[in-house]
Amino acid sequence: MRHLNKLLFACGLVAFGLPTLTGCEGGELFDVNAPDWISDKVQEIEDAENQGEEVLEGMMEDVYTVGNTDYSSAWWTAFSKYYVIPDGQKWNAVFNLKINPDAPNTYKNFALIICSDADRATEGYKEYGAIRFDNQPSGNSEWGDYIDRSCIESTLTFETDTDEGIEKLGGKVTLTVDRSNPEAFNVTMTNGTVTKTYKQPTALVNLNADASNTNIRCFLVPEGSYIDFLQSNIEPIGGLTSGEDKNPVSMVLQNVPTEVDAGADVNEAMADVTALVTFEEGVTKTVKASDLSFSAIPDMDTPGQKTLVAAYNKTSKGENCDTPIMAYANFEVVERIVSIEVTTPPTRSTYKYYTLDGNNSLTGYSLVFDPTGIRVQGTDTKGETRLVDNAKLTFSTIPAESGTQNVTVTYEGLTTTVPVEVVISSASKVSNGNNVLGNEDNSSLWANPIFSDAFKVNAGETKYITFTNYSNLAGNWNNFLVILQSSNVHKAVVRADNYGWGDGYAACTHYGTQGVWEDWLKGMNGAKVTVFVTNNGDGTADVLSTMEGTTGQKSTQYYYGLNNIDSSDLELLLSVDGCYLVFE
Secondary structure, eight states: OOHHHHHHHHHHHHHHHOOOTTTTTTOOOOOOOOOOOHHHHHHHHHHHHHHHHOOOOOOOOEEEEOOOOSSSSOOOOOOOOOOOEEEEEEEEEEEEEEOOOOSSSTSSSEEEEEEEEOOOTTTTTEEEEEEEOOOOOOSSSOOOTTTTTGGESSSSOOSSSOOOGGGGGGGEEEEEEOOTTTTTTTEEEEEEEEEEEEESSSSSOOOSSSOOOOEEEEEEEEEEEEEEEESSOOOOOOOOOOOOOEEEEEEEEEEEEEEEEOOOOOOTTTTTTTEEHHHEGOEEEEGGGHHHHHHHSOOSSEEEEEEEEEEEETTTSEEEEEEEEEEEEEEEEEEEEEEEEEOOOOOOOEEEEEEEETTTTTTEEOOOOTTOEEOOOOOOOOEEEEEGGGOOOOEOOESSOSSSEEEEEETTTTEEEEEEEEEEEEEOOOOOSSSEEETSSOOOOOTSSOOOOOEETTTTEEEEEEEEEEEOOTTTTSOEEEEEEEETEEEEETTTTTTTETTTTTEEEEEEEEOSSHHHHTTTTEEEEEEEEEOOOSOEEEEEEEEEEEEEEEEEEEEEEOOOOOOSOEEEEEEOSSSSEEEE
């Protein structure tokens, strides 16, 4: 709500140039001469946004009270709903913490409980631990077998539980439980005055009885206080509790195209635009272009910088609002491109495939084109030329056949080609000491990693290893992992599903031919896999995985230019996450 006045001011000025919206039914917006102040106003609001608190997306209204409003709730007598957080995701919650003004102790606030995916008092319930909002290093402000108190930091520390200052913990609290980093676990709770964080440098172990279930649960427990819950980005067990309807107060446009062809229809051009709408009391929702009314100032017909005006006129429950809101963004109208050509070839011009026992190991597979460095020029209807944004280009795959191969480059239905060379390369096989890596019930998880043997890859060499991948199919990540290390330090970890991490991962380019993830995953329980690792001898390495699924689909996954490795000391390892491997 902090920008409500600015937005209303902007809306009021627009009203002088736009016809009145009929009630809240939408009304048509017509083009007017473009005033310079719109761009200034947009920038002013954006600058103010950048200085404020983080904007939480996907927040849903969840309005209910936890604890007695006379502050009489004792410990472990009042509980919030359960919020289930899958591996790789983040839970954001917003609530008002009501502190008793006469509270004698600093622990009279609330605690976050982190547990297995089971109800309290059931056989499967196990606690990671609790983190309370107050911070008392000499006391009991966090506890549990899986909570490391050395990972706690706070901007407010109490020496004893009778120190003054508990009132500083009250007010609107934003809580974040973050599992998005596969190698860490983080918690943040803040009311703007006090911020407490828990930054664990390792992932949580899995305490669920079913090892294939990697979810955790969280809930809140007040003591001598109470909580007015407001919002959550995750729907709790039992569903959301809806409060009163709320009017929109502001919105931010997303996915606005930078360029639009002259003469295009504004609604068609903005079909992929969404808007993050903030309603009264801070409730947010992302709405589609079909829920917005668009207009371009001054027009869509002539080239040049334009201002997009978007209007929204619904409440949080989808009813007609009292007063519509508007948002603005800049884009450019350009002449339509009618032909394209490659003016600068890509950095990578040569691709390899490998012979195993004299046979092409990639028969039936395609190689992934690396567009790094490519520049494509377009010619418009007036004969003028300009560079095409690489993000708007698509590229065909490369047949795994030796010789010159043409890659098709496509932009909005227009095509051109760029030649690349495919050459035969040799690779030598390595074999793991044990036939199986991982538990055959798929209970081995990356949270407690296990590794294959470590295989040395000398500079200029390519090593390969072949195995069958068995997966619980719970997620795309529940398959094999490839680790590159130097001096026994992991430099990069890469997965079968076009994702990785580590010091050597950030600079790499990575592409896969898996297609629709759901279809690809269906074939990964029993997929035949070969992993190739090449030591380029210059501090970088490449990883290629070929996967033939049980559905018959053949796919490849490339990681080019993994760096920060010691070329004189590069080793290849494998690991598992919700899967196991059987080596040939």
